[in-house]
Amino acid sequence: MKWLLVIAGAMVGAPLRYLTDRTVQSRHDSLFPWGTFTVNIVGCLVLGLLTGMVTAKAVSSEVQLLVGPGLCGALSTYSTFSYETLRLAEDGARFYAAANIAASVVAGLGAAFTGTALAQAVWG
Template identity: 70%
Template structure:
């Protein structure tokens, strides 16, 4: 039965990632992958917030399902490689460093907020 919770969360997270990425990229005329950056940071924040949730069902639905489908390491890796190979090496480095820093900062903020709640 737990797999249904993961499936339900993923069914929301995957289209949310796609639609967010398309909407963000349509507003930015930049090589930098702002859509992927945004969904990964938001997913990190949500996972941090979930540390305060003791419900295993909520963690399966929101953590594994929603955040698992919303965030994307493979797309991050591919877009970074694409930037590097196209000569936009500064953007590639910024994507790696910025994603790591923003993701860690977001999960830290989420954990902090969860402890206050």
């Protein structure tokens, strides 16, 4: 029955992704996919925080399933990142495509490390 926890997390993560993406993107008049970038970085931060909490044994395996593959799995979106990057390159916006790749990798890893470090500082 643990799979129900993943479903419950995804039921929150998917609409949160959509609403966040639309809200953020509507505030930017740019080709850069700010909405997808935002949800992916937030997902990395939350997953890093969760990882640190799991390491410190501050959360149960049930919370790990709910938040990890459930919430974060539905909140963040590698497929949309890939699609939007490909579309930018095909439409001639190669700078934005490259910036999206570089910024997503650097900020995503930075957010994951920050979340893990924060959890270790609080619960470690």
